[in-house]
Amino acid sequence: MASTTAHKLAKSQKEISVSEFFEKNRQILGFDSPVKSLIMGIKEGVDNSLDACEEAQILPDIVVSIDRVDQKEYRVMIEDNGPGIVSTSMPNVFGRLLYGSRFHAVRQSRGQQGIGISATIMFGQITTGKAATARSKVEGAEAAKEIDIIIDTKKNAPVILREDFVPWNEKAHGTRVEFYMNGRYVTGKQSVIEYLRQTAIVNPHATLTFIDPDGKRFIFGRATEQMPPLAKEIKPHPDGIELGTLMNMIKVTKEKSLVKFLQNDFNRISERVAKEICNASGLPETTKPSNLSLDSSKQLLEGISKVKIMAPQVDCLSPIGESLIRKGLKHVLADVKPEFYAPPVSREPKVHTGNPFLVEVGIVYGGDLPSDQQVQILRFANRVPLLYQQGACVVTKAIENTDWRRYGLEQRGGSGIPFGPAIILVHVASTKIPFTSEAKEAIASVPIIQEEISLALKACGRSLKTHLNKKERKTKTRSKFEIVQVIIPLMAEKTAKIVGKPVPDLRGTLTKIMNVVWIDDSVTYDKGRHRVKVLVYNYTPKQQRFRIHTVLPKGSLDMASCNLKPLEIKEEEKVTWELPRIPSTAMYEVSFDLKGMDPEAFSETEVFVSGINPVDVMGADPLPGDWDLQGVNFTEVEAPAVVQAAEDDEEEPDYDESGEDLNDEQ
């Protein structure tokens, strides 16, 4: 009689459609609070628009507007200039969950699983009972197709309430979707405007316009005309692939032999490598994939891990790139006037569970950023800002586990989120981002991803530290410079007038105070040219003759603008100047123009010196060992330990630095 019970149970088990499942578990999609719902809805729409534009290589122009219907209800409109959607696909795109080509593709994209816009429409439908309206026009079409749509949640199928062709003459092509949803509009750290602002940072090729419920218009203009490279689709990479995925692939493969299966269904496996894997797994090359048991699949997995396989190619990923990260940050952060943008770091692609990924990091420092608070962390996954669940994200963990004290930020005990006037941007791009949940709010702590983030953070941190060191050195030298340039000459003039004698020759005094060659550089930008000035002040008692070197962006140096012809320019634009003799207390200026670069591409010149004792130089480092100047004959002088002239050693402590408060008063 056991079968009767089983049959009864089977009767009551009915299929739950995906839509129904999500209706009951909407927090999985991130619609778990009114504030968040609104952000999520807009995010899904904007992600889709950006993906569509990118695929069609169109510079995105996206408009988002929010209208307040009543206390709870909002009307949301997202419009793009993308390629449009063919009329027959529209019902499925907007009315069916998990529909779309991307779900099956191994390629970096924002939406990644195509659950977005239809889930949003469904959420709107559940909370307001109102249908959504979608309109789309493809290039060359005379009119746009417009539909009013609701989703049959039981069948996961679209229901079209109205369909029309409408003129949309102001648009050559594009898509617009309007829906109603319950939510709450706020501003601040987790808000629609912040989401759009961060989106603008990592999508500098897009123009985003936002009209808030009060009708106020915000425009994040495009900072570059350069489209991000289109990410190519690739097959799964075998490194770190999971058993389940492998068995699925075995089940669906059309290949008849193991060696062909490996060779054709995976990324980066040649025939030779495929044979090696078969060998390492102890499985015959001719094994039919469909005959592989669970145990032999495990064997195969083991075999894969033993064989060295080339890293996946880069073109399946679309990094933002160092120069565009800098551009995006500068464009959006201009109002806080940061003093320093650390050169962004893009790491080489690596693989996690068969999926290529890469990490990019940028750091912004100073300006009006608050210095007494934790640094601001901007997290991005495939160019999409992550606003929620910061604490659960691998990005945060990597930041917390980095000792930022080494890089000039405050951090109690050398771990935790550091304090200081800084923004840390981390972008993880992957064909599959391992999110902690379907709401895609935090990236899971995969060790190799965390390690890559750490390495990128450290590289970026080192640039920050270099900058801070340089700044500190400059402040120190600036005060000395003021003494020799301003105060001592005034003192000489004044006392000469008092005693009625001529103004004395100050060389002796000035060189005793400074006793260095001081090198100061400045960069100004005007009309497409960077003007670089390197001032060399000889404040040593003797004349000096030496070389200065610098590395410039490739092809940027305008030879005609050099006031002193370089002695040599090596590959990678390593430039060397032989300076003329500079007499004691005299100054020499080297100036040149750089052309053809964005204003933000060059802000500080790193100057190196050779042919002079580096301890006699302030403001430039000795030539590094790897400079590799062939055929040029110069000797690098080792720094002697002590250089202070004994003559100047004072017995008395500094009167003005006794550091004691002389006042007895409170």
Next chain:
Amino acid sequence: MMSNKRNTDAIKRLYSISESIYNQLDEGKVPKMVLPLRTKANIKFDTRSNVWKYGNLKGARSAKKVKGALMLLRTSYMLELIQEMIETNKSSTLREAYYISEGWGRAKFHSQDESNMLAEDLEIVTQCLREDFKLRPEEDGARVIGDINLVETDRKGKQKKLNCRDDVGDSGYGIPYNVEKEKLDLKDTSAKFVIAIETGGMFDRLVENGFDENFDAVLVHLKGQPARSTRRFVKRLNEDLHLPVIVFTDGDPWSFRIYASIAYGAIKTAHLSEYLATPSAEYIGITASDIENYDLPTDKLTDMDVRALNAELKDPRFNTDFWKGEIDLMLKLGRKAEQQALAKYGLNFVTDTYLPDKLSEFGLIRK
């Protein structure tokens, strides 16, 4: 203020500073000026005069640092200013000197502390007084009530005889910034002692209660940390009129320092201790023991108070059994008390009980 020989002496000495800077520049040296260090580690008890003066530790003000270079530059500007004031028979307040520096370009003072500090530095180096530089402090309004007959030469050069009890109102005789003999001639007194009081409230209490007449006392209001002229005036009462001096302050670390600057000499003006300090002055209270003995209402010591007390434990001037005991006790109690806390026992308690008790301990009155 008329210019006199002291002024021209001061000019000569200031001139030699500028000359020295010029010569150092001319010889290719880094200009510097050596001064005694004005720190508590460098004040030494002078057994001849019984006050604390600067010791032998020297510091150099050198043009190697911006701060030192600016101070050296300002010295020459100061010389010019002082020279001009002497020639035109003018004088300026310290505050005016600070504002005059607005016209000095890079050499201008950034705060009045800086200009006051430089004036003191110059006093030390030249061994002159700032009055010799034609610089004077603001009137600070410290006042006196008591039976003293004196003759003051007023601003018009007229000699005014007055009695500091009978010829003044309830606010007393205002102590001028110059209390030297040529300005102020102390004639005679019937008083038996001087009581120097920190707060205006307590001064007024003693005046209202007729303490000066009842106990033959001269009341001096210190007005917090006393100005130079107040300290000099007290010293002259002590030396010229042979009056013992009693100091009556709040019971907190800052008040202990008020007493120290009267009796021992202040760290900041240790170059003038011999001229300003009254070594025989006695501290009457409020002591930490008073807080316990009289069960006075108190306030909790702030962090700054505690730091000040600990600093005093390292201050050579407080290195006596009495002070060590009082400071340790106050730290132990963690409390401080105001003079006016005595009002807990009524308005007359201070004049009827507290002071008479304490004064008889010093043998100044017989109960």
